[in-house]
Amino acid sequence: MRLVVRQDYEEVSAWTAHYIKERINQFQPSKERPFVLGLPTGSSPVGTYHRLSEFCKTGELSFKHVVTFNMDEYVGIPRNHRESYYTFMYTHLFQHIDILPENIHVLDGNAQDLEEECRRYEATILAHGGIEMFLGGIGPDGHIAFNEPGSSLTSRTRVKTLAYETIIANSRFFDGDITKVPKLALTVGVATVMDAREVCIIITGAHKSIALAKCVEEGVNHMWTVSAIQMHPKGLIVCDEDATLELHVKTVKYFKSIEHVHQSLIGQENLGLQGELLSSTMRSSATAGREMLVRQLLSGDESESKADDGEDPMSPDEDNDSMQPSSPNAREQSPTKKRRTTADMAAGTLPPSGQQ
């Protein structure tokens, strides 16, 4: 699991929106191969949605070939009700971006047969080849979507009765009248979310800090359903400083140090978006040599120790200028090389991308 800590809600939103933008752009979606994105509602993603809208307006990101699946929706309220999740998504995201309406999927809370609607939704996800990335938030009780405490961690899309606490919390959107709050909701299951190829959860605010601590430091537990992310091969949590308040200092330092290792020791330019080392096919030939060096370091290859003598056998032949000792490139390489010998040992214990 990757935990990215940022200063505050604004930075978390900026980071997440940037991450999503890069993911989509690097995926290079097309009509035949769209980027399938899972989306949440609530206050956590609003800042991210706002920034994604900005990216779309400046032309840096297009949603033309993005297919979306929302997590949940209330049962029994009309689509254009001001509290329906259709309205939420339209207001905060869809109306600002160039997404095609037929590429949007939201559960229909007014379907005649709710169970059939849930099955249909799962089938639609499958038909699109599964979800590439599921974005989400959590509740103070650690729930993801409407999978409240006690929900099975292998659950799929289904009808859920809302917890009394949730109804009370939501009554502020329904004129303070709990009788007006919907009692049922359709929601994707925990397993539905975890089936996505990547899961990215936004967790901000001190009131979520206990949930974050339970989810990261303690076991996989159905009372804190988002803890299922521990079993996901590509889990990512983006949080702000306030949300880390209940984490052990050691945990926070550990995750922050991984990012630090990434950036200063391995180099930002060698690190892919998802923290993976970039393969040489994606890099220019001028830096291919550096790539090879890093690989050798991390695999404990002894041949690199000869390179420490000052000569740089890795410089490509075609660019002789960079081999000059006085050239900035060579100077840049040697101190890095020295650090890499010690980092090599550290790299042996730490995984390169911080993912387990």
Next chain:
Amino acid sequence: MCPIKDNKQCCSSPIYKIINARLLKNHKIVEGSYLWFQNGKIIDPQSLFFDHLRDADEIIDAKGQIVAPGFIDTQINGAYGIDFADYEGSDEKIQADINKVAKGLLQYGCTSFCPTVVSSEPAVYQKVLPHLNARKGSATGGAEILGAHIEGPFISVEKKGAHKQAVFRTAENGIKDFDDAYGDELKKGNKAVSIMTLAPELDGVTDAIPDIVARGIKVALGHSACKIAEAEQAVVKGATSITHLFNAMQAFHHRDPGLIGVLGAADLPIPESSKGHPEPSDTSPCRTKPDPRPFYGIICDGVHVHPNSVRIAYYSHPTGAVLVTDALSAMGLPAGTYTLGGRDVSVDHNGAAYVKGTSTLAGSTVTIDECIRNFQRFTNCTLVEAIEAATLHPAELLGISNRKGTLNVGGDADFVFLDDSSGEVKVQRVYVAGDEVKLS
């Protein structure tokens, strides 16, 4: 593309979306929002998006300008040399004249108006009123006509202003006298006549107010020498507006504030429905229920009313302010002599119009957008409040705020694009019923 197969209207007409606009919605100027319209009506894009899977066909870039509802002028006697009370031409000429004014008003952002007819003989009303029936506006045909505003002849000799005294009358026989004076069009109610200005102190007039209101016509008090008690009684009976406040009425006296004093009324009966009444404000008798005080038209040309007086009126009753031009035939033309209801009027270089040879004001040559600029300057109110005085409030007065005077879903697609970079609003683009007007 549209899954609703038999919805021809949805699928065939183009959908327009305005972007990069600052919209006047819910008493605020909002950014980051869009305005969608189709078939001349403002629509809710959300159901179109999710249910019909439709996106906009044409995008209109407002380039950061303010988009507000089209302006509504509830008192205008004519323009470009044309007087609505002029009955001497043929029917075709009268119709052509009205069209000329309707088209000419568009450039000032006025998308609907109440052509006003000053006190005239019954024969004049018989001839002229049928041409002034309510009719839809269009970008090529001109601003929408909301029905006529008949100002007089049931008004006070003492406060006649530029009206012809000879035609004045009282109403001892109640509504019968009104039908007699105006002819058959009055029976059509608000399809033909939307506002009637009368003086409540005249015999039989106040008692006839409920009958007039019952026909859907809004009753306005004006050209009157009434005292405060008579004025309040008229409001109790159903009058919901005051015509050009301060002009053609008793001056404010501290022991008998007269018609102007209605703005300070504290114990008028609270209306049950908000339709046709001002919204509550901090100065309303009850801050959560509709305001029982009437709306008041006010001419902000800087000539008819001193800026300080405008400010006093506004702050005593902000939600009742309705900007009117009371423009006469000389509007849009250079200084000179013109006619108004058969009387000679001379217009000086400041645009002030007087009965020829006197200092009696006889209407103005101001335009509605100029009124908004002046009003904002005189009262120091917010831009939203100034625009609402020319859009939302007149629509509320006429009881048509569901389709005019707002940018809410279901409203007519009449709007203006305003440039406020200089601090004052200037009309840039005008749309009527969803079509853009070609401004010269």
